[in-house]
Amino acid sequence: MSTWIAIGVTALGCYGVKLIGLLVPAGVLERPLVRRLAALLPVALLAALTAQQTFGNGHELVLDARVAGVAAAAVALVLRAPFLVVVAAAVVVTAGVRALGG
Amino acid sequence: MDRGKPDALVVRDALGVGVAVGLSGFAFGVTSAGSGLTLLQTCALSLLVFTGASQFALVGALAAGGSPLTAAAGAFFLGVRNAFYGLRLSQLLRLTRAVRPFAAQWVIDETAAVALAQPTRRGARIGFAVTGLSLYVLWNLTTLLGALGAEAMGDTNAWGLDAAGPAVFLALLAPMLKSATERAVAGLAVVLGLGLLPVLPAGVPVLVAALAAPVVLWARGRREGAVREGER
Numbered sequence: 001m002s003t004w005i006a007i008g009v010t011a012l013g014c015y016g017v018k019l020i021g022l023l024v025p026a027g028v029l030e031r032p033l034v035r036r037l038a039a040l041l042p043v044a045l046l047a048a049l050t051a052q053q054t055f056g057n058g059h060e061l062v063l064d065a066r067v068a069g070v071a072a073a074a075v076a077l078v079l080r081a082p083f084l085v086v087v088a089a090a091v092v093v094t095a096g097v098r099a100l101g102g
Numbered sequence: 103m104d105r106g107k108p109d110a111l112v113v114r115d116a117l118g119v120g121v122a123v124g125l126s127g128f129a130f131g132v133t134s135a136g137s138g139l140t141l142l143q144t145c146a147l148s149l150l151v152f153t154g155a156s157q158f159a160l161v162g163a164l165a166a167g168g169s170p171l172t173a174a175a176g177a178f179f180l181g182v183r184n185a186f187y188g189l190r191l192s193q194l195l196r197l198t199r200a201v202r203p204f205a206a207q208w209v210i211d212e213t214a215a216v217a218l219a220q221p222t223r224r225g226a227r228i229g230f231a232v233t234g235l236s237l238y239v240l241w242n243l244t245t246l247l248g249a250l251g252a253e254a255m256g257d258t259n260a261w262g263l264d265a266a267g268p269a270v271f272l273a274l275l276a277p278m279l280k281s282a283t284e285r286a287v288a289g290l291a292v293v294l295g296l297g298l299l300p301v302l303p304a305g306v307p308v309l310v311a312a313l314a315a316p317v318v319l320w321a322r323g324r325r326e327g328a329v330r331e332g333e334r
Contacts, residue, residue, distance in 0.1 A: 005171075006164060006171070006174045010156060010173075013177075013181065014177070017184055018188055018207065021184060021191070022191065022205065022209065024189070035186070038186045039183075041315045044290075046155065047288035048312070050271040050272045056166070058166065059301075059304075077272065084126055086269055090268070090269030091266050
């Protein structure tokens with residue numbers, strides 16, 4: 001049940017912010033400070049999420065095969081690989097390192 | 103007169119993005135099912151939330167044992183950026199009021215990127231519609247296949263699929279790291295996110311890490327203010 005609550009709240013919230021962008025008159029959210037903050041907020045969230053899902057295991061920080069996988073994704077990004085290749089590189093390398101006992 | 107790109111070229115670019123990103127719904131379906139969500143819950147997320155980073159963040163937070171509202175808050179804050187895409191798009195596309203509630207669900211990173219790259223309104227409208235439709239259909243189809251596949255795979259971690267989430271986040275993050283400000287925000291957020299992970303309830307460290315954005319902005323504002331004072 002609590003999972004459905006999370007899904008419902010996320011769906012309503014995410015649809016709401018999408019719609020607000022299309023409905024409010026230009027200028028309301030166009031202040032420089034608001035724009036800067038809105039651009040930096042996803043940077044902070046994505047960086048924290050990347051780090052946590054690479055090193056986090058419950059409440060512990062661990063080094064396991066995911067680190068190699070995410071490093072492979074980073075290399076793919078530097079080489080300007082397409083989105084799908086970046087994700088595939090992470091999955092394949094992680095699986096490979098685990099298969100080798102890492 | 104500059105007529106912009108031919109329609110066929112816009113459609114091709116839009117389909118390229120729509121198909122490539124749409125296929126990665128498979129990774130979401132597997133991750134979500136592997137995190138313990140049911141088939142129905144996984145598909146509901148892709149149909150109703152339809153903004154990839156928020157979906158990955160939500161299932162990740164729930165799997166880590168976060169409370170539903172903390173998990174939803176993290177996913178919501180990630181979705182806030184779509185409001186700013188909407189602002190840009192509404193000026194560019196000039197949609198009628200009746201169409202806006204329907205177009206809103208497709209206001210995401212990829213549709214905004216394709217539409218905003220077009221030099222004409224016609225191109226932007228075609229780019230938005232084709233990217234939105236192809237991505238929505240494929241993302242939901244591959245979510246379903248991924249969730250079904252996860253059941254067949256058994257332990258999804260053995261297939262390395264727990265690395266799909268962070269790889270998706272990293273791929274979205276990389277093009278945003280344009281200047282020292284963005285890199286400072288990312289660095290501080292990583293320190294906060296990892297440093298607080300052992301001590302705060304699941305899902306909360308990410309919300310605290312979001313404060314890196316206003317903190318860095320405030321610090322820069324102060325420094326620039328000090329430089330201006332010094333010039334006087």
